[in-house]
Amino acid sequence: MNSNKKIVIAAIVMLLAVFCVMSACKKNIAKSGDGEVVVVTDENGVPITDENGEAVTVVLDTTIVDVTNENGELVYDEDGNVKTSVVYISKEVGIPVTDENGKAVTNARGEVLTTMIIVPPTTGGPVVTELPVTDGNGNVVTKPGGETVTYTMVYTTSPATPGDNSANWGSSYGGSGNDSFNDTAKTPDGGFVAVVQANSDDGSLKNLSVKSTPAAVVIKYDKNGRLQWQKYLPSNNGIILSSVDTDSSGNIIAVGYSKSTDLGVQSYGDYDAVIYKLNSSGDIQWIRSFGGSKTDGFYSVSASPDGSYIAAGITFSSDGNASDAGAVGSSKAIIVKYSSSGDVIFVRSFGGNGDTFNDVKTASDGSIYAVGAFQSGALFRSRGRADAGVVKLSSGGDTLWVKQYGGSGIDNFVSVTPANDGGCVIAGKSNSSDGDLASLGNAGSFDAVVVKYNGDGSFGWHTAVKGYFDEEFNAIEATDDGYVAVGSSCSSNRDLKAVGNRGGSDALVVTFSNGGSLKSIQSYGGSRDDSFGGVCVLSDGQIIACGSTYSDNGDLIGSKYLSNGSASMGMIARFK
Numbered sequence: 001m002n003s004n005k006k007i008v009i010a011a012i013v014m015l016l017a018v019f020c021v022m023s024a025c026k027k028n029i030a031k032s033g034d035g036e037v038v039v040v041t042d043e044n045g046v047p048i049t050d051e052n053g054e055a056v057t058v059v060l061d062t063t064i065v066d067v068t069n070e071n072g073e074l075v076y077d078e079d080g081n082v083k084t085s086v087v088y089i090s091k092e093v094g095i096p097v098t099d100e101n102g103k104a105v106t107n108a109r110g111e112v113l114t115t116m117i118i119v120p121p122t123t124g125g126p127v128v129t130e131l132p133v134t135d136g137n138g139n140v141v142t143k144p145g146g147e148t149v150t151y152t153m154v155y156t157t158s159p160a161t162p163g164d165n166s167a168n169w170g171s172s173y174g175g176s177g178n179d180s181f182n183d184t185a186k187t188p189d190g191g192f193v194a195v196v197q198a199n200s201d202d203g204s205l206k207n208l209s210v211k212s213t214p215a216a217v218v219i220k221y222d223k224n225g226r227l228q229w230q231k232y233l234p235s236n237n238g239i240i241l242s243s244v245d246t247d248s249s250g251n252i253i254a255v256g257y258s259k260s261t262d263l264g265v266q267s268y269g270d271y272d273a274v275i276y277k278l279n280s281s282g283d284i285q286w287i288r289s290f291g292g293s294k295t296d297g298f299y300s301v302s303a304s305p306d307g308s309y310i311a312a313g314i315t316f317s318s319d320g321n322a323s324d325a326g327a328v329g330s331s332k333a334i335i336v337k338y339s340s341s342g343d344v345i346f347v348r349s350f351g352g353n354g355d356t357f358n359d360v361k362t363a364s365d366g367s368i369y370a371v372g373a374f375q376s377g378a379l380f381r382s383r384g385r386a387d388a389g390v391v392k393l394s395s396g397g398d399t400l401w402v403k404q405y406g407g408s409g410i411d412n413f414v415s416v417t418p419a420n421d422g423g424c425v426i427a428g429k430s431n432s433s434d435g436d437l438a439s440l441g442n443a444g445s446f447d448a449v450v451v452k453y454n455g456d457g458s459f460g461w462h463t464a465v466k467g468y469f470d471e472e473f474n475a476i477e478a479t480d481d482g483y484v485a486v487g488s489s490c491s492s493n494r495d496l497k498a499v500g501n502r503g504g505s506d507a508l509v510v511t512f513s514n515g516g517s518l519k520s521i522q523s524y525g526g527s528r529d530d531s532f533g534g535v536c537v538l539s540d541g542q543i544i545a546c547g548s549t550y551s552d553n554g555d556l557i558g559s560k561y562l563s564n565g566s567a568s569m570g571m572i573a574r575f576k
Contacts, residue, residue: 083558175200181546235260250280257297269293292317312360352378366395371413401457407432427473467491486532503527526551
């Protein structure tokens with residue numbers, strides 16, 4: 001067999017070789033220049049050997065750099081420290097060309113043919129590239145016709161680097177279980193509060209004496225993102241907090257659902273809806289349960305200007321204190337208004353089986369907007385598998401108007417905020433391309449949608465963020481000059497072309513003008529699945545977004561706790 005044929009075989013054998021960084025000695029990387037010995041391996045993790053059968057290694061220098069955002073500003077963690085990242089400094093290393101038997105290929109002089117690679121590559125993300133084969137003298141090997149002999153390499157690279165967004169603070173929260181931030185709300189002192197759904201008792205929760213999971217944790221941050229306090233809400237069978245808001249006095253209102261029987265309130269049946277009131281220091285003021293013998297839950301809460309609290313969700317019960325909802329043999333979407341002391345002022349129910357309210361907000365005049373998904377046909381005639389709906393109530397609970405939105409597919413309103421000029425602006429998702437969505441079309445699976453209704457219920461405008469894969473908005477809030485919506489995207493094309501995709505789903509932060517024009521799109525996360533589910537706008541205009549992540553790289557670099565890829569970690573970040 002001639003040498004050219006051997007080289008071609010070697011190219012096939014080395015197809016899709018992957019150069020992995022494996023620590024051969026563990027060092028305290030504390031300053032620029034400290035070395036890290038790594039072994040060069042193939043795609044199966046098998047070390048590449050030289051002509052003597054020894055593993056090919058290279059000593060990589062490292063340096064610690066400060067993490068910055070797209071504006072060059074430092075990014076801080078919850079302790080007020082600058083996030084840092086260890087960066088490997090690339091080096092060239094020669095590896096031998098081998099035949100199909102793994103033996104080194106030599107030239108006519110008996111010298112082993114080698115090729116030079118850079119470990120690790122300087123580009124970010126997985127890279128597929130063609131490399132020329134060179135001999136022991138560094139000369140490029142060519143075919144008889146003069147064509148350069150190459151082989152394909154797939155590199156694993158340094159962790160995806162942050163910096164492609166305006167985040168200037170970020171934190172993770174959780175342990176070895178599945179954990180997430182479910183919602184966040186601004187506080188009168190300029191800071192913010194967040195609620196966590198945790199299935200861990202280690203990591204961030206190791207000092208909280210968690211009795212059962214899912215564990216509900218309320219966390220208070222100051223305006224700089226420093227953690228001020230965290231409170232675990234004890235229970236014997238877990239609590240899930242879905243939503244949080246604050247009133248003008250700094251009291252914290254959180255709602256969700258629980259199967260626990262030791263909360264000091266009536267336990268009606270399976271899951272009961274629960275509402276907690278805490279003071280600004282996190283001390284529980286009162287707890288109330290709502291439901292009957294079946295499953296009930298609150299998914300959203302809003303503090304009203306008159307000092308009351310509005311909770312919304314779903315009930316399957318027709319007994320207990322849910323008897324007024326009248327969900328006989330089915331389920332209904334519910335709205336419950338509580339006084340500042342926790343007394344029920346009114347209960348309102350809508351729709352039928354499978355219908356639910358996902359979010360509720362109160363406007364400055366006390367009127368109530370509730371949004372959700374409806375499929376029963378009881379509230380309005382269904383157009384598809386599920387239609388999005390919005391209901392406006394007066395502060396006294398009278399229904400002012402009901403609006404349906406959708407096509408022949410699945411449409412869902414997930415979040416609502418009072419509009420800056422009256423009415424409401426709603427965020428959600430849709431895979432319809434007809435009906436109300438005919439002018440927007442559909443680019444793939446689900447598109448993220450934003451819809452404006454005027455105060456009298458007339459249609460204002462709608463827009464969508466679309467790629468070829470799934471996009472969704474999970475939360476929306478008003479800003480000084482428009483709106484910000486957060487969610488997730490799996491696409492790297494169409495509206496997402498500028499931000500691309502880092503892997504799996506990326507968390508999204510999207511801003512719109514008052515008229516619905518797209519202003520900016522930012523992504524956040526790493527190479528695995530990331531999503532934002534809650535958002536609030538601070539008094540200084542900065543945006544807090546929270547959710548969950550499976551990533552341990554990208555924007556999560558420098559975080560105290562990182563996901564192992566099999567369990568989610570809560571993540572929260574601040575954007576300018």
